[in-house]
Amino acid sequence: MHMIQRKKIIIGNWKMNPETAEEAEKLFSTVAKNVSRTKKTDIVICPPFIYLQALLKIRTSKIKLGVQDAFPGSVGAYTGEVSTDMLYNMGARYVILGHSERRALGESNSDINKKIKFSLVAGLVPIVCVGESARDLSHSYFNLVKSQLEECLKGIPKNSISKIIIAYEPIWAISTTLDRKDATPEDAKEMTIFIRKILSDKFGSEVSRMRVIYGGSVNEKDAALFLEHGGVDGLLPGRASLDATKFAKIIDICEALSK
Numbered sequence: 001m002h003m004i005q006r007k008k009i010i011i012g013n014w015k016m017n018p019e020t021a022e023e024a025e026k027l028f029s030t031v032a033k034n035v036s037r038t039k040k041t042d043i044v045i046c047p048p049f050i051y052l053q054a055l056l057k058i059r060t061s062k063i064k065l066g067v068q069d070a071f072p073g074s075v076g077a078y079t080g081e082v083s084t085d086m087l088y089n090m091g092a093r094y095v096i097l098g099h100s101e102r103r104a105l106g107e108s109n110s111d112i113n114k115k116i117k118f119s120l121v122a123g124l125v126p127i128v129c130v131g132e133s134a135r136d137l138s139h140s141y142f143n144l145v146k147s148q149l150e151e152c153l154k155g156i157p158k159n160s161i162s163k164i165i166i167a168y169e170p171i172w173a174i175s176t177t178l179d180r181k182d183a184t185p186e187d188a189k190e191m192t193i194f195i196r197k198i199l200s201d202k203f204g205s206e207v208s209r210m211r212v213i214y215g216g217s218v219n220e221k222d223a224a225l226f227l228e229h230g231g232v233d234g235l236l237p238g239r240a241s242l243d244a245t246k247f248a249k250i251i252d253i254c255e256a257l258s259k
């Protein structure tokens with residue numbers, strides 16, 4: 001049986017940054033310039049919604065745009081929301097769903113499940129975040145991630161599963177977590193193996209095409225370690241994606257390690 005090659009992907013989560021459209025355009029253009037020779041790595045940047053249109057005008061064939069949330073639907077009476085269909089029509093191609101910072105604002109696994117389904121129908125690639133807030137000696141964090149996966153992916157047809165990207169983001173390793181700790185490539189590896197096992201049991205062999213990535217304070221210094229020893233198909237940096245040089249360096253590292 002031949003091994004399935006999964007193309008690596010680096011996704012920048014800008015969160016609620018930067019403060020002005022000018023800064024957003026400058027950051028994006030600089031990254032675009034620095035990665036113009038990339039061939040083997042998929043690159044995605046997820047800015048705040050309001051910068052999407054301006055960034056789509058900056059010419060680059062290397063970077064796809066994504067968003068950090070989406071309302072499941074098309075149009076309707078939902079004040080303040082932006083729908084999956086609108087975002088696809090505007091030009092977004094990826095959507096981060098279930099980020100821990102959104103879960104902290106009250107988003108549940110069943111909300112995320114609905115958003116995944118509508119994103120797939122709209123044509124957006126869902127990047128579904130899972131991860132525990134702390135590790136305990138009894139390893140109950142495995143059960144937590146298992147139920148996040150089961151509830152978020154409930155009712156997803158087997159033939160759609162390979163379109164979804166799972167991002168393992170242990171909250172205790174995210175840069176803005178107080179008293180954060182560094183996660184190791186081994187931490188990422190044991191969890192990605194576990195995630196693949198849970199999903200294979202449920203969705204079968206299609207899971208071998210799915211990408212499982214890691215996020216949590218990834219930077220240009222440890223990207224190689226996670227890519228080489230973390231068993232992952234890519235990275236989801238937050239803070240480091242706000243620095244064009246660092247972000248491009250992470251992409252270069254990924255490119256150099258890709259076959």
Ligand code: PGA
Nearest residue numbers: 174175216217237238239
């Ligand atoms: P960080 O963010 O790289 O700043 O830790 C990652 C994330 O929360 O997506």
